[in-house]
Amino acid sequence: MTLDLWSLRVRRTLACVLTGAALLAVGATPAAATTSRVSAATATLAGHPVWAHFSNPTTGRDYTILTELERLINAAPAGSTIRGAMHSISVDSVADALLRAQNRGVTVMVVVDGKNESSTDPAVATIKQLRHYQFCQNSSGGRGCISTSADGDMHTKLFTFTRTTDPNGVAHDNVVWFGSSNLTYATGPDAFNNTITVYGDATLASGLTTNFSDMWNRRHYSGNDYYDSASGRGYYQAAAADVYASPEGTGQTDTIVTRLNDLTPDADCRLRVGMAAVTTGRPQLVSLVTRFRAAGCKVWMVIGTNADGSIAMSRSVYDTLLDAGVSLRSRDKVHDKFFLAHGRYGSAYQYRVYTGSQNWTQDALNENDEIFVKMAPESGATRPLYDAYYTHFNNAYNSGVTCTKANFPCRS
Numbered sequence: 001m002t003l004d005l006w007s008l009r010v011r012r013t014l015a016c017v018l019t020g021a022a023l024l025a026v027g028a029t030p031a032a033a034t035t036s037r038v039s040a041a042t043a044t045l046a047g048h049p050v051w052a053h054f055s056n057p058t059t060g061r062d063y064t065i066l067t068e069l070e071r072l073i074n075a076a077p078a079g080s081t082i083r084g085a086m087h088s089i090s091v092d093s094v095a096d097a098l099l100r101a102q103n104r105g106v107t108v109m110v111v112v113d114g115k116n117e118s119s120t121d122p123a124v125a126t127i128k129q130l131r132h133y134q135f136c137q138n139s140s141g142g143r144g145c146i147s148t149s150a151d152g153d154m155h156t157k158l159f160t161f162t163r164t165t166d167p168n169g170v171a172h173d174n175v176v177w178f179g180s181s182n183l184t185y186a187t188g189p190d191a192f193n194n195t196i197t198v199y200g201d202a203t204l205a206s207g208l209t210t211n212f213s214d215m216w217n218r219r220h221y222s223g224n225d226y227y228d229s230a231s232g233r234g235y236y237q238a239a240a241a242d243v244y245a246s247p248e249g250t251g252q253t254d255t256i257v258t259r260l261n262d263l264t265p266d267a268d269c270r271l272r273v274g275m276a277a278v279t280t281g282r283p284q285l286v287s288l289v290t291r292f293r294a295a296g297c298k299v300w301m302v303i304g305t306n307a308d309g310s311i312a313m314s315r316s317v318y319d320t321l322l323d324a325g326v327s328l329r330s331r332d333k334v335h336d337k338f339f340l341a342h343g344r345y346g347s348a349y350q351y352r353v354y355t356g357s358q359n360w361t362q363d364a365l366n367e368n369d370e371i372f373v374k375m376a377p378e379s380g381a382t383r384p385l386y387d388a389y390y391t392h393f394n395n396a397y398n399s400g401v402t403c404t405k406a407n408f409p410c411r412s
Contacts, residue, residue: 036391038391040068043383043384045198045239046240046376047239048199048200048239049198051068051196053065053068053194053195053197054192054193055189055191056392057333061190065179065188065193066093066183069094069097069177069183069195070097071167073159076162080106080107080161080163081108081161082106082107082162083160084109085110085112085158085212085369086182086183087157087182087357088115088182089116089127089182090119090121090183090184090185091123091184091185091189094183095122095126096126098110098130102131108131109130109132109212109216110132112136113153114135117135134216136369142367144247145214146220146245146369147224147246147247147367147368148220149224149366149368151363152224152363152368154369155369156369156370157179158178158211160208160212161175172200173205174200174202175197175199176201177195177197179355179356180193180335180338180355181335191333192331192334192336192396194338194355196353198241201238201240201241203239204238207237207238208236221233224250225247225248225249226247227244229253240376242259242373243373245370246364246365246369246371247368248365253284256372260341263344264344264345265292265295266296266343267296267297268342269292269296269342270340270341270342270343272339272397273299273301273302273303273339274302274337274396275336275337276304276312276334276335276359277359277360277361278301279314279360279362280314280317281365285360286320289326290320293326300327300329302396302400303334305331305332311330311408315408318403318410322404331412332412338354338355338356339354350377350378350379351379352378353386354372
């Protein structure tokens with residue numbers, strides 16, 4: 001990508017940020033939010049600047065997320081270090097930005113899911129020009145770095161920067177970027193996706209650097225049990241966010257369910273889920289949603305589709321959720337992995353964003369290298385991160401197909 005084109009994309013992204021910020025600043029009502037579109041938003045969580053970026057392919061390919069990642073890479077100074085975990089890559093401009101960073105004196109290290117190694121795509125060829133790269137494979141034939149499963153993938157989407165700048169040009173140390181977007185067209189700018197960048201949280205950056213190092217060093221554990229709360233392995237608690245990494249040994253806890261044990265559902269509770277896929281392999285998650293509904297919590301879900309347009313959800317789960325009163329829609333091109341909760345945490349009501357790379361599937365929990373992220377809460381009238389995700393959710397949900405028991409598989 002030429003510098004002029006990259007600069008144009010940055011200006012477009014910042015224009016969208018300003019538009020979104022203006023909407024949030026005037027306290028847009030939920031009705032207004034459902035008809036708007038958000039590309040980016042900024043908030044302060046636990047004293048740290050946080051930026052969210054979204055791709056919304058309602059009118060065509062949306063480069064917002066990839067443009068921001070390229071900006072972060074381009075702003076990393078000589079002598080700094082970039083570490084990246086990529087499930088898949090075919091977008092040349094991202095690979096080119098990483099190679100340029102290396103050429104100006106940045107240490108660049110990447111781990112990539114092993115399926116990419118045999119690709120003839122030019123972006124993969126560029127990755128192979130880096131001094132420090134690994135295509136992960138395990139002895140069982142899987143493509144995970146930590147995972148020992150034959151079915152395991154390196155599905156994390158993560159970058160850490162020892163130093164770079166925020167969209168306003170302010171330099172920060174200890175920067176982390178994560179979310180749902182791959183670095184390909186089909187599951188990047190052509191799909192609904194979200195990413196978050198946290199600036200200056202040294203504890204969070206240290207934790208995610210540890211997770212990257214475990215992938216880089218191919219650290220394997222008996223029973224494929226990387227996440228282990230008793231030993232303090234596979235989770236990283238910090239001010240702006242807490243991160244929980246997969247794989248976790250089969251038959252233990254559900255990473256996501258355990259993170260919601262501090263929310264007490266009631267009639268004022270609201271849960272909105274944007275997810276690429278939901279299967280029978282996460283029964284504790286399905287049980288949690290139905291329990292929330294039984295307690296009066298309102299639940300909306302928009303779920304992605306299979307190649308034939310059918311909802312990416314098992315029939316038994318589909319029927320269970322509808323019977324519980326969940327408002328369910330399917331929407332093609334949903335690649336997000338997030339949910340929003342407004343509810344009572346302890347004695348106070350909070351607004352929280354949960355995101356990362358985990359789908360609500362068994363392989364995401366027990367087979368793959370993944371991260372699930374619980375962002376710090378927002379409360380009161382000002383909640384820009386939650387509001388931005390609320391709008392992003394509605395961009396997909398409001399244009400989806402309403403699912404009923406009669407129209408399974410609810411094709412979109």
